[in-house]
Amino acid sequence: MSDTRAASPTFADVTRDVVRTLEPPGNLYFAWMCVVALMLAGGIGAWTGQIWWGMGMAGKRVPQMWAMYITSFVFWIGIGHAGTLISAILYLFRARWRTSIYRAAEAMTIFAVMTAGLFPLIHAGRMWFAYYLLPYPNQRLLWPNFRSPLVWDVFAISTYLTISTVFFIVGLVPDIAALRDVSTGWRRRIYAMLALGWEGSDSQWRHYRRAYGLLASLATPLVLSVHSVVSWDFAMALVPGWHSTLFAPFFVDGAIFSGFAMVLILVLPMRHFFRLHAYIQEKHLDAMGKLILVTGLVLTYFYVCEVFTSLYSGDEIEKASLFWKVTKNYAWALWLMYFCNCVSPLILFWGKARTSPVVLYVVSILVLIGMWFERFNIIVPSLGHDFYPYTWGIYYPSPTDTMIVIGSFAWFFLLFLGFIKVMPSLSVVEVKETLPPPIKDRSHGGHR
């Protein structure tokens, strides 16, 4: 820490630097916004068409009654996990390097869950009756089936979204107060409202810190449970390639893996364009690189386990499913996934790669591709070659599926791009906390 101390910014610098990120954006930003908005419009158009004409607009069929929507759903839920991991689990572990990235990661979580949450709606044949899944008293005296993993999903994801949002808002309150106090005009008025009158008094801090810790300890089991529940959508089913007890840890690990990749994808450009090198330092990149490497290795272990259990089980149908995936129509997707998820992170064993933004960026993109295809490989090929040879078939994405999936990325980035211009994407308070507090007289007590 000693090397950083010399150049370390002051409290006022932090506030100033954060406020700087909220300055009116340049043309590049608007160009990006336009691209993203256009893609989103395409997705919305496709969805409208799908609602109007029916689910057949998407490429689904028998046997792949689920395909790219659920793939993307799981993908986005997974992305969300890194945010909570950084903000809650690393908080509990007192990993101080998290502070400069956790706000962005948390925002990413919420936006990823908001994106993921759209997919069950997009996916439902009669999305206008999707509210049947909610337990609410009604004239028909009907309730949802709590034995269905989909209802678990409803609970897990709505809880996850709620808790993440609450956690995020709680973390934002002191920051917004800081912004409020350095801004003017309408911005000030809005921030004043959002800051809930935060003043940073000792009694506020006292309850705040306790509450924050408790939320973090609630969010930790929650985040583990959410992807486990999502994995049970598959593991609870009979389909060969799905029916596996391995899925919960497998999914959680993959989620964190992909989530970190997404954090890097968001943070690296932010660091570059907002010139946040002083806060997002090489050691932060290094730490994230290590995490990607470790989760990638764990994932590789799970892949090996999956193949092993398939072969060792002696279940001919499982084996047939595996051989089909590895060798037939979707083999390219499987091998692409193995390359992206198992091979490409290995470069991070090399220390310099872990601090090179370019390498990290490329690896992150590969990991995201790999992780999207991991879910694709779980869903589409498994269904395509299951118990019943009569219905075996190949799924072809239609323009509708494709545009909606692309639109989901656009939706996510739109939210994130909007966020970084209206909210502090760097935690003012927590960054300040990591700095050495201003001390007048070093000889006189103060810092330990």
Next chain:
Amino acid sequence: MGAKAGVGALALVLLAVLVFLAVSSWSRQPAVAKPSSQPINFPHSVHVQTYRIDCQYCHSDARRSEYAGLPSVERCMGCHKIAGAALPEVKKVADYYARSEPIPWVRVNKLPEFTYFPHKAHIRANVKCQTCHGPVETMTTFGAETGPRLTNDLLNLVGLRPAPPPLTMGWCVDCHRRQNATAGMHAPLDCVTCHH
């Protein structure tokens, strides 16, 4: 995303719920009969109350069919050749009969099309017509306040359990459960009995 946005989102969700409920209620609601909407102003009260005609004398299919049925024009004329032949509304019946045309009655009671309701089984179980159709004997114009209602759905939504309106699913189910519990009946409660 602060409190304001949260309130906004909540409002949006609530609005969506309202729209859904409104649409779903609206789509299942039967037409409400007004005196003017029926081709002939037929007073059930006179027939049932004054002349004590059994429901099944006219709605004779109820005991053997899914539908209660309407009396044929010939059956109307069976009495009205003489009875009340001079009344203007009865003359309309005679006109239809003379032209060999059916009377285009307007439907009052209607269940959603995914619901199978056999009159026959209910008649066999001695359910009175009035149980479902209301006090027909008092009605000069047959009308019914039935089907899902928005207010009812909303009260349910906030956890109050108002009595379900007639000819809604909750109402059917309540009655079936009550009959089974109190009258020792075997009213089916299997979903597919009515929805297939």
Next chain:
Amino acid sequence: MMNRRDFFRVVAASGATAAVTGCQRTAENILPLVVPNEHIVPGVAAWFATVCRECPAGCGVIARNREGRVVKLEGNPDHPVNQGALCARGQAALQGLYHPDRFAGPRLRDGAALKPVNWDAAQKVVADKIAALRSAGKGSAIALVTQLETGSLGAFLDTWTRALGTRPRLSFEPFGYEANRAANRITFGRDAIPYYAFEDARVVVSFGADFLETWLSNVNYARAFAHMHTFRDGRAGTYLHIEPRQSLTASNADEWVRNAPGSEGPLALAILKVMVDEGLADRRFGEAVARIDVKKVAADSGVPVETITRVARAFADGKPSLAIGGGMAVTGSNATQTLVAVNLLNAAAGNVGKTVRFGPDSAFGRVTPYAETARLVQAMARGEVEVLVLGSGVNPAYTLPGGLKFADAAKRVGLVVSFANQPDETTALAHVVLPDTHWLESWGDYSPREGVAGLMQPTMAPARDARPMGDTLLALGRAVLGSEAGKGPLPWATFEQYLKAAWEPSVKGAWASALRLGGVWKETAPVAVTARVAPVDPAPPTFEGTADGLALLAYPSFRFYDGRGASRAWLQEAPDTMTQAVWDPWVEIAAETAAKLGIARGDVVRVTSPHGAIELPAYVSPTLHPQAVAVPIGHRYAPYHIPRYVTAPLGPRNPVALLGPAAEGASGGPAYLGVRVTLAKTGARHPLAILQATHDQEGRELAQHVDLRAAREQALRGRQDHEAHTSMYPDPRYPGYRWGMAIDVDACIGCQACVVACQAENNVPVVGRAQAAYGRQLQWIRIERWAEGKPDRPTNLFLPMLCQHCEVAPCEPVCPVFAAYRTEEGLNGQVYNRCVGTRYCGNNCPYHVRRFNWFQYEFPAPLDVQLNPDVTVRQLGVMEKCTMCLQRIIAGKDHARDERRAVKDGDILTACQQTCPTRAITFGNLKDEQSAVVKFAHSPRAYHVLEEIGTRPSITYLQKVVREHA
């Protein structure tokens, strides 16, 4: 009698459940009947018996009428021909009745178009022309061609032709079995087609006769075949089939013998020779086969001597056995000689009078031979015919061989009058169309064989403006003759009156009961015949076309017959069982040929004969004889199919167009096997819409079989019960009934009747070619074909697959809203209005029998009128699947409750079970130990599909019994 007209005119729209579930708030009118009808209660079905006229087999049907519209057809259980069963074509007749393309009223040609006119105007055109010809003394320039009409209509039409002095009427049927008649004339001295008593035979040898598809009377023979062949209590008959192509019928054989095209005759003689040589047949038959060299026959036909010997021994051993011949493979230039040889086989084995019964002769014996039709066409081409009247049901422009050039000939006819009620290739040539009523709307009678006289009555009012052909001809005739009703040679006011008058002597006042029964049947005395033994010429058939070409086997599709079924979308979408292809026609090319020409499945291939060329996608078949190419007849589309369900075909695709005009000399029959064709890849591709991904079970034992010997042993000793499934949960209890089903794979012949019946009963929409090809078909039941053994000689197992109504159903717990759940009576319920459409259940169903409404499917008017009011029409976005005909269960329970008793076996028949010609499907109460379904469930052959997953299905399958040598 009831006043039928009034009753049908006033339809009581009683808020049927059949209507798209959706927004509807417009005030709805309900109409009472003006005059009540004692037969009709709105909401209660009335049944009317009539006769199916989709093909000349003449099965009895009963039509289910709800509120004045027919919603379902079933086989008439009292009718001796089909005994309650109905084939896919019969089931789909409703789509002809409610055909969206049906003419509403007469049409008059105006340039290229047929313009609507009123009846008087249209009839006047025809009457004037006929009158003019008559006054010019040119009665012979008037020709009347109808389909086979055996009863009163036929007699009436002949009266009409005589009264007007026209040419004699032609009874035109594309498949007329002329060669069979000629052979019977030669061998037995009887110009008739006998009744083949499959049910009494122990061994059946078929020389190309597709008796389970179209041959003579397929439902009748399928029923009888099942009786003879299905394994019951250790007994099962043997069935051997000889044909170059593995047809659906062939695939049901215990042994399918593949021969070179046209070699059936020599083979039959070789078999007879072996029988004579081995002393298995009377020596006097030696005379017929004196010149036969078995080894040479074996070499020419490609059938080994051992096989010939084996077939001969099995056949002789049958006692009684039955040899039949026919089908399109036996229509070549040696067809009559081949069938004479088959006749001799029957005679030699002593089957005549036992399994070959003259007396109850088939109506097919009255078909005008093709040669005469050909002569008429030639006369037309010479301009000798000025008025051509075509009855409904005939489509010569499509069904006559291309070499005959019917269309060109028709263009030389001054006035072509058609009674067709929907547009086809022939109405495209017609000048006047006077639409006949559909047979479900008509009075009439039909006698499919001696002793069986089926009565036809209108089962509903005409769905479109149409008049019975008899009535129109009466009006025309009287207009021409200038006579009045009640006088002259045509005194009847209507054809109905004629019919009743004709029937009066035979029913003697019992008209109503005959109508109710569906006809009058009596035992027909057998006619004894003796076989004339004479040498048979074993010459191979002659072919037109290049010598290096391949023999074209143009065979009737079991779904479309001669093409008349093809306008029914249900039939288009019920796959051809062997290829599992829907909608598209194809050319079946032997794997060897395909390899040589580099043709893969889906490559568009040009098939060229001396008479024309057609282009079709290829289906590469490992089973077809390498010297043959096979194309199904009858694949055509109705106008409303395009572009709704398919894209318009680019060129001609009718194999009949490739055939030569010549008739076979001895019989005057058409030669469906008479040209050699050449194949050429066009370079285009048109992937076939094939529903089944693979015919290889990959060892999953979905369709199981057992060896006959093992089956017999098990039948004697019973099979050891395999271990009961253990469960952590208590066994479910059923307070009332528990419904279940048993399906005998040994009985299933893959005829698709159940598929179409289910579609009709349960309002299953048609999805179209592209959707079906992409795994989005909606049928609740499907017939899978699984091939085992050698690829070129597979044993085919037909597995009807529908919702298994599992006790431990994987689909149920994953549904978030209880739309899928287990009912109290052991069914797997699906509540459409609760379904959100997550499709989780569809993924988790290991059988993939759940169907999803990918779109809002339409029922083009007036097909929507056919919808079963007892079954919800499903909305876009919901899952659906087999309900085991829940509406029938409810009706059955209701009926039993009326009689204050429990439901007993046979009270409830599911639609698939009801129509099954082989009674492969049994439905019943699994809690009733006496029920048939429980007996099957306890059979040693019983198994469950994918039993190892532990879903505990309510449907038990019985293994197919295969023969050792197969």
Next chain:
Amino acid sequence: MAATADTVVGVFAHVDTTVRALEELRSKGYHDLAVYTPVPVHEIEEVLERDRPVSRVRLFTLIGGLTGTASGFLLTIWSAMQWGLTTGGKPVVSIPPFVVIAFELTILFGGLATVIGMAVLGRLPRLRPSPSFDPRFTNDRFGIAVHCAPGRSDSVREILRTAGAEEVRA
């Protein structure tokens, strides 16, 4: 915080000076004080925590969480028994799947209760800022607001200034 009381606010730039002022104030018996900091500072907390109980937010969390568990099981079991529908041959009341619901509700209710607890105990949201608040306190300055009897404000000012306050105001 009586209306009659005086409030003296000292603005500090450094943590050590703030701590020094706090120690001094406490030793002089001024306990009614509020400290404003841009970040939570351990040193300041240490001084203040000496005579304060642990935040009661955790009680909210516990109650919320238990409510969630109970309502999760109640909802699932009660609603399953409403119709008693069997799916997949499993018992109507299947506890293992219901645990998932109960768990999620535990977290949900616990988390929401925590936030409510924080808001209630931390007196949030505040509609208008307290008079002693200064915008700089959320940026880089530390503030001590001392509530004292009207007459003693001068001595408080003195203490604050001595400790190193940049600015002292009433």
